[in-house]
Amino acid sequence: MSVIILLILASLTVALVFLGAFIWSVRSGQYEDTLTPSMRMLADEADVKKSQPNSKLK
Amino acid sequence: MNTNVETFKYDNRIVRAFGIVTVLWGIVGMLVGMLAAVQLFFPDANLNLQFITFGRIRPLHTNAVIFAFVGNGMFMGIYYSLQRLCKARMFSDFLSWFNFWGWQLIIVSAAITLPLGFTTSKEYAELEWPVDIAIAVVWVAFSVNLFGTIAKRREKHMYVAIWFYIATAITIAVLHIVNSMEMPWSWMKSYSMYAGVQDALVQWWYGHNAVAFFLTTPYLGLMYYFLPKAANRPVFSYRLSIIHFWALVFLYIWAGPHHLLYSALPDWAQSLGMVFSLMLIAPSWGGMLNGLLTLRGAWDKVRQDPVLKFMVVAVTAYGMATLEGPLLSIKTVNSLSHYTDWTIAHVHVGALGWNGFLTFSMLYYLWPRLYRTNLWSTKMANYHFWIGLLGMMFYAIPIYVAGVTEGLMWKQFTKDGFLQYPNFLETIVQVVPMFKLRAVGGTLYLVGTFLMAYNLYRTAKAGQFEPDTEAQAAALAKAPVGHGKPSWHRLLEGKPLFFTVLTTVSILVGGLIEIVPMFLIQQNVPTIASVKPYTPLEVLGRDIYIREGCLGCHSQMIRPFRSETERYGEYSKAGEFVYDHPFLWGSERKGPDLAREGGKYPDAWHYNHMDDPRSTSPGSIMPRYSWLLTQKLDTTSLPARLNALRKVGVPYPAGFENGPAQNDLQAQAEKVAADLKQGSVTAEPDREIIALIAYLQRLGTDIKSAPATTAAK
Numbered sequence: 162m163s164v165i166i167l168l169i170l171a172s173l174t175v176a177l178v179f180l181g182a183f184i185w186s187v188r189s190g191q192y193e194d195t196l197t198p199s200m201r202m203l204a205d206e207a208d209v210k211k212s213q214p215n216s217k218l219k
Numbered sequence: 220m221n222t223n224v225e226t227f228k229y230d231n232r233i234v235r236a237f238g239i240v241t242v243l244w245g246i247v248g249m250l251v252g253m254l255a256a257v258q259l260f261f262p263d264a265n266l267n268l269q270f271i272t273f274g275r276i277r278p279l280h281t282n283a284v285i286f287a288f289v290g291n292g293m294f295m296g297i298y299y300s301l302q303r304l305c306k307a308r309m310f311s312d313f314l315s316w317f318n319f320w321g322w323q324l325i326i327v328s329a330a331i332t333l334p335l336g337f338t339t340s341k342e343y344a345e346l347e348w349p350v351d352i353a354i355a356v357v358w359v360a361f362s363v364n365l366f367g368t369i370a371k372r373r374e375k376h377m378y379v380a381i382w383f384y385i386a387t388a389i390t391i392a393v394l395h396i397v398n399s400m401e402m403p404w405s406w407m408k409s410y411s412m413y414a415g416v417q418d419a420l421v422q423w424w425y426g427h428n429a430v431a432f433f434l435t436t437p438y439l440g441l442m443y444y445f446l447p448k449a450a451n452r453p454v455f456s457y458r459l460s461i462i463h464f465w466a467l468v469f470l471y472i473w474a475g476p477h478h479l480l481y482s483a484l485p486d487w488a489q490s491l492g493m494v495f496s497l498m499l500i501a502p503s504w505g506g507m508l509n510g511l512l513t514l515r516g517a518w519d520k521v522r523q524d525p526v527l528k529f530m531v532v533a534v535t536a537y538g539m540a541t542l543e544g545p546l547l548s549i550k551t552v553n554s555l556s557h558y559t560d561w562t563i564a565h566v567h568v569g570a571l572g573w574n575g576f577l578t579f580s581m582l583y584y585l586w587p588r589l590y591r592t593n594l595w596s597t598k599m600a601n602y603h604f605w606i607g608l609l610g611m612m613f614y615a616i617p618i619y620v621a622g623v624t625e626g627l628m629w630k631q632f633t634k635d636g637f638l639q640y641p642n643f644l645e646t647i648v649q650v651v652p653m654f655k656l657r658a659v660g661g662t663l664y665l666v667g668t669f670l671m672a673y674n675l676y677r678t679a680k681a682g683q684f685e686p687d688t689e690a691q692a693a694a695l696a697k698a699p700v701g702h703g704k705p706s707w708h709r710l711l712e713g714k715p716l717f718f719t720v721l722t723t724v725s726i727l728v729g730g731l732i733e734i735v736p737m738f739l740i741q742q743n744v745p746t747i748a749s750v751k752p753y754t755p756l757e758v759l760g761r762d763i764y765i766r767e768g769c770l771g772c773h774s775q776m777i778r779p780f781r782s783e784t785e786r787y788g789e790y791s792k793a794g795e796f797v798y799d800h801p802f803l804w805g806s807e808r809k810g811p812d813l814a815r816e817g818g819k820y821p822d823a824w825h826y827n828h829m830d831d832p833r834s835t836s837p838g839s840i841m842p843r844y845s846w847l848l849t850q851k852l853d854t855t856s857l858p859a860r861l862n863a864l865r866k867v868g869v870p871y872p873a874g875f876e877n878g879p880a881q882n883d884l885q886a887q888a889e890k891v892a893a894d895l896k897q898g899s900v901t902a903e904p905d906r907e908i909i910a911l912i913a914y915l916q917r918l919g920t921d922i923k924s925a926p927a928t929t930a931a932k
Contacts, residue, residue, distance in 0.1 A: 163417070164413055164417035164418075164420055164421055165420060165488060167397070167421075168397070168420065168421065168424050171393055171397050172424075172472045172473065174393070175389065175390055175393055175472060176469060176472065178389060179386070179389075179465075179468050179469065182382075182385070183465055186377070186382075191376060191377060192461060194376070195457050195458040195461065196457060198376045198378055198379075198457060199447065199453035199454045199457040199460075200453045201374075201376075202303075202304060202378050202444070202447065202448075202453075203447060203448065203451060203452070203453060205303045205306070205690065
């Protein structure tokens with residue numbers, strides 16, 4: 162059962178990596194705006210349409 | 220300022236390539252699944268060929284569906300969405316194609332090695348060590364490409380989908396490396412570094428998280444991209460999606476032990492797994508509701524658009540599977556469901572519904588866009604949807620019925636306190652009609668997939684492929700310009716640091732897992748004195764057991780229930796497995812448990828049973844293993860095998876493999892042959908069947924010979 166130490170260490174390492182990522186994301190202002198990112202991601206298709214004049218896409 | 224607007228191109232070729240192989244491998248994986256399903260009611264469907272017998276193609280089916288169908292689907296979706304979310308082309312075209320061809324090569328090698336019987340026997344990690352190394356290399360290439368693209372993104376905010384992709388890349392790497400620690404003894408075979416309970420724990424820590432971080436997190440990321448896109452409206456709550464992500468990644472990794480409830484794993488570890496599994500309901504349902512509520516006010520679109528139809532079913536199936544999963548993790552429920560077909564039904568709701576339907580929806584979404592045209596036939600896509608849905612129902616419902624039937628029949632006692640169905644065969648014959656219905660369901664699902672393949676092909680023919688999509692976006696500020704916020708500067712400085720930390724940590728993990736198993740080996744002291752290492756002949760027999768995939772249908776773990784101890788004998792103890800590299804507990808019972816098989820039947824019975832199971836057990840669905848009767852036992856590699864086992868901690872005396880082991884093997888083989896003769900079976904002592912019989916007769920007998928086992932009563 163001592164292998165559980167290894168698994169806990171590995172799992173904790175992964176968890177700490179994510180914790181670090183979480184702290185980074187909050188500190189760097191990733192989540193200052195939790196509304197417009199969901200809308201902005203819809204917009205990129207506009208560029209595509211410009212480059213396809215005979216697109217049948219609605 | 221518009222001066223720094225850059226023009227760049229999204230790479231569509233790589234998306235198309237992954238899309239094509241997704242369809243191809245999907246069909247292959249499902250066909251192999253069909254072949255396996257048919258053998259469960261018509262064992263002769265293996266055409267008496269060892270390469271396509273159930274035990275060998277079951278892992279082929281699971282690997283093909285998980286890593287080839289869903290894996291390529293995942294890459295397709297990530298390569299499409301990541302570029303657009305980051306407003307950047309992939310970091311490196313070379314790495315993209317390295318990822319593509321490397322992954323296909325791994326799939327092809329799996330399709331060759333698994334039917335040949337090269338397997339580690341660890342579920343969803345069956346591929347042997349050279350392929351494991353290849354997987355690690357390709358995965359690193361993918362991760363570098365992913366992080367490189369993120370690093371050069373032109374969109375400051377990282378959309379939630381990207382976070383799901385990151386979690387996938389990091390966690391799968393760690394899981395794969397830890398679980399694949401193995402000691403090679405030939406260019407294609409190895410033994411697990413871990414033994415018995417430890418191996419089981421590592422395997423299911425991996426196994427559960429493979430489901431979590433290969434089948435779930437990337438697909439959630441894809442859902443958060445493609446569902447809003449297809450519905451053309453923002454996700455219901457972006458804030459909820461963020462909470463969904465962080466809650467999920469912190470909870471998921473602890474749930475693994477729920478695969479080992481009531482096994483020889485310590486109780487506290489089982490409870491830990493159960494509690495974390497139950498907590499997972501919250502983020503999972505948050506995610507499902509977030510997906511479904513995105514469609515509020517857009518249900519008219521769902522009626523018209525097959526893409527959305529598939530997505531609605533996919534997200535619903537995600538919700539169903541993630542409610543059922545935690546419920547199955549409750550020990551009481553698990554005592555009934557474990558080892559039965561219930562688990563099979565559960566995973567297929569996830570695979571067919573969640574992964575399958577979301578993959579189909581992405582393909583229907585992408586193909587018209589990649590080829591700048593409309594979908595060739597919306598009607599056909601709708602047919603695919605209904606046929607696929609019907610197929611899912613015809614698959615899942617009969618198998619749920621089968622699972623519950625099995626569980627109840629195994630546990631049923633008469634009023635006098637005897638097992639109502641003492642013969643295991645009765646319980647499996649009872650559900651064979653359900654197996655047939657399941658094959659009908661699988662066929663329908665496959666028919667739907669063929670319709671899609673044709674539809675996509677015609678769409679491609681009708682349109683014109685756009686290899687690169689041009690896009691424009693402003694570059695992220697490289698340095699603070701006069702009035703820029705100072706925090707930006709710190710952010711950009713902090714980023715390389717962040718990735719350095721990441722790399723360091725991953726290297727640390729690498730070092731850790733190199734060292735820790737070494738000290739683990741020292742601790743593999745048997746707690747039961749009478750448990751001894753396998754004899755050379757038994758080692759060879761055990762390797763045949765692994766090669767033929769016997770554990771696909773036979774467990775070797777008797778749970779401490781009266782219904783099990785009555786049927787199979789004394790429940791399994793952790794100390795009995797200290798020399799099991801790898802562990803062979805299995806997770807399914809299509810046949811009886813074999814943990815105490817030793818001494819139950821005479822050698823001749825096993826011989827006849829392997830030659831034709833129906834001669835000794837009428838109605839059995841076990842395949843014939845007649846090739847074991849004729850194939851010669853490979854004894855030349857015995858020293859290499861014993862050496863490898865010694866290296867991972869099995870205490871064979873020094874020099875045992877040179878000479879004494881061969882003599883030991885000969886003697887035991889002669890003994891088995893002589894015993895067979897008594898049962899009027901004439902067999903050469905140098906055939907594979909001899910080794911397998913020796914192994915089966917050893918199973919679970921060690922504690923019987925112990926004088927002190929009375930303590931266990």
